[in-house]
Amino acid sequence: MNDSYLKFVNSPFGGRLARSLGLPKPEVLRRYRADRPEFDGLIAIGAGREPRLFDALASLIASIGMTSVAHESAGLWVPLANRHGLMTGRFEPAEAGAPGKLAALLFDASGIDDSSQFQPLHGFFHDTLRSLGKCGRIVVLGRPPEACASPRQWTAQRALEGLVRSLGKEARRGITANLVYVAHGSESAIDATLRFFLSPRSAYVSGQVVRIAGNRNQAPPPDAPAFDWRQPLAGKRALVTGAARGIGAAIASVLAAEGAHVIGVDIPSARDALDATLRQLNGSALSFDIAAPEAPAQIAAALDELGVDIVVHNAGITxxxxxxxMTDAAWQSVLDINLSAQERIDDALLAGGILRDDGRIVAVSSISGIAGNAGQTNYATSKAGVIGRVESMAPQLRARGITINAVAPGFIETQMTAKMPLALREAGRRMNSMSQGGQPVDVAQTIAWLAHPGSAGVTGQIVRVCGQSLIGA
Known part of the structure; x- marks a missing residue:
């Protein structure tokens, strides 16, 4: 579904008219394309007292090839960057307001342990925000509040959430702002998450809080296989339900592009569309109704010989x-397909060891499961239940190195949203910080990050793909 207003106000005539009438002008978001550099431009570094993640950040920035400039709050950055062989300089406050100078802002708040230590946050964003270019990235790093040593430190670290969510709403121009809490001892596990949040892959993910923690008590063995950042899922097998079209087809496509062999599942009536989607990806098609009592055993049997590394629960109905x-049948069918089928399939795959150790489970929830929605009691109940599954199963699966997370899409441009009444459709598009709907690929890219071998420390998380919707938390 095309957003005609977005196209119009970004045309030469429409842009002039929007400016003269004071109309909102949503930015055309920069999304990942294989034929364009994923990372480029300047990244400004800021810090609170005693930043504790600088070594990990320097290593990351060196690996992605960006050039850094240090704000005055990050006095230790320049000598450290030089030791890592980074091209770096100093950000001059006089440069503030030079549009497009910066591609990203990165602030290490890990050392802030008291509310009296917030001044560097103000100084950094006051000086740099106006220099951040269109579709720029803001990432703040801290420590998980619940793991802090004192109530004052917990208070200070929790306050970062209000800062980041407000920055996302103030910045506009396609800019995203996200917060990453890094647990002590997990500093080496930040690369996949920061790469995602600094790249065009996270174009419609803003105002989110993600925690990174060690996934196992023991360190990975020294001979653990490395992965190629260009195809991190090479050699992996991924099961995607509801893969025939829409968001499911986009998920299958992105996972395949990252190297996975995709096994798509959909209902028998969608067999032709499923075959066409998977044929283009050199994947495999399984035609099952996941709500059928026998479906979990059938899926497990189809996967048994080679197993599976990634399970994406995307299938759902409204x-x-x-x-x-609402009839009893309408209530029950939505709960059964959107929630209970996920439980039954996972039970079968886990009990049989078909989902391998160090595997990934990613479920598709919804902002309706967070905020509720009139006329969707069945749907919102099912999607809130998905969140409950993620939160409850994460500790149980940790011993096997398996992560479980969920994405919660907001308004995504699909065949389903295209059928909505015009007023509701426009409200869904505009009621977020991006003032537009997302695309199926936005959901798919977020799932690919959660399925990434470098995301082993991210589990039990609910990540909204909603352009920082004004609905819900």
């Missing part, structure tokens, strides 16, 4: 009515 007008 049957919207207010609860007073």
């Amino acid at each position: 049957k919207d009515k207010t609860i007073a007008r």
